Amino acid sequence: MIPALRILAPGLMTTVQDLGRVGYQRLGIPVSGALDALSLRAANLLVGNPPDAGGLEIIASGPTFAVEAESARIGFVGAAVDLVLTREGSPARSVITTGQSVLLRRGDRLSAGSLRGSSTLYMAVEGGFDIAPVMGSVSTYLRGGFGGWRGRALKPGDCLPLKRPQAPERGEISVDAALFTPPRRLRVLEGPQSDHFSEDERTAFFRRDYVVGPGWNRMGMRLAGEPVRTSRGYNVTSDGVVRGSIQIPGDGLPIVLLAEHQTTGGYPKIGAVISADLPALGRLGVGSRLAFERVSRDEADVARMAHATLIERLPSRLSPLDAARSLDLPTRLGEANLVSGVIDACAWMG
């Protein structure tokens, strides 16, 4: 039998994502990839994978799956969530935490509840999923219907094949997820159509608070709040857009583009969220409050270098779980409902 995770319930929208399909935008192919790449990287590190391996991106509420392999080591990083493990032959259920690796056995069922504090949660499995890359990536491109698991979000009954039939026995590790506390405001570099907005209007834009409206998906999010007025109309001839582009359409309410954004857009762009803040952008969901902060190119460079250093030093944030905290399931399954030590990295977003 092929080692696999069998999906019993998919959650709201669970897809396979890696760091994206780079280099095909001229053909109209979005980059896609994890909305919060930092959390995916950390989840991969927990289970000894390369940081760019494909994992599951879980949005709003999590999946329930059963392990159909000798064993599988997994790790969750991102939103706070209740993770409940049911082991065959054991009457008790166990609550496990994000931010640490866990060894699951054949027949184990893991169920993830509703996400809190962030809209995204990432799960990596040691060795990764046995899924063929399309154009160099296993990211799911939902609208194009390819990549990831059959080009779509997971459904009940899907069997995600694993590369490894079993995980090696070793100590479990945890990651200091407090690191992922994002800045209070998303930093923005102005352009390329900032000349469509008066200086007063731009200044006002950076003073306002916005809320992510119901129009949120992997392509982008529409904000609710004070409309932005352009001085030169709301249409431009389509040109290139980036993840983080802030477009101002006819109703003046900003649209911020996310991982699966189309490659071009026809609305003026007042600016773009800087790359250092894109993982934080990927944690926002419907109802999140946010504000933008204007930064210079030099400030964006400093932030990018700090972010690169953070990524580089992620491995130093891993530490072995001590025996008391380590989830030695056979002994701990007897305990009912362990207190979840979930790390709420994103409480700032309310």
Place this chain on the structure above:
Amino acid sequence: MSGPARAEAAPEPSRILANGDAALVVEFGDRIDLTLNERVLALADRLAAAPISGIVETVPTFRSLMISFDPSRIGFDALARRVSGLLVDATAAPRAGRLWRLPVCYDPEVAPDLANAARRAGIAPEAFVSRHSGMIHHVYMLGFLPGQPYLGDLPAELALPRRETPRTRVAAGSVGVASRMTCVFPKETPCGLNIIGRTPVALWDHRRREAALLAPGDRVVFEPVGLEDFARLAELSARGEFVLAPVAAGPAP
């Protein structure tokens, strides 16, 4: 057979603008115009022929070239300087892209808006078809869907607005027109364009080595085919047994 008209005015100055901290946009203007687009494609060609280290990818559009870069390898200023250097002597020599004869069925069964489009243009449907298929269309860019071309320019007499009520879905291969543009949709999609035909050719197949059939700068002539030929070719296409080849080669890649 004539192609899109070219503006004769002196080239306007280009601008290099920030698009976040990891991309810049070389903007040649803010309109759909063949001359602007040729300058965009000429710059893309130059960068493809002599890559600048640190560039991740380029995205040509109607009127600008977006250049994504890795800021840890090249800074905005250094990249902008090098790109400016390429622009100085970039006279937009018209670029002969590949020429394709793309079969399209204009039968009302797959062309729900043809009669209305012809009525608005004040001509018979047959005349609309012969004008649409009797010209060379220039591929400005790909976008919206994988491998989806934006083609132009239709003669002004054939220009019409988008549908007041967009359709929630049109079939893969649908050929839509609005203003002076023609789009061919490689996948089923919601769509506000007026659908005047359908091609049996797969413009996009991610299993192919060249997933997108067309490239910016290519030229396309639509070749009318009847319903029977359409059905036969569509079936072959679906099985991967019919892949269109260009009738004329383009520039060396």
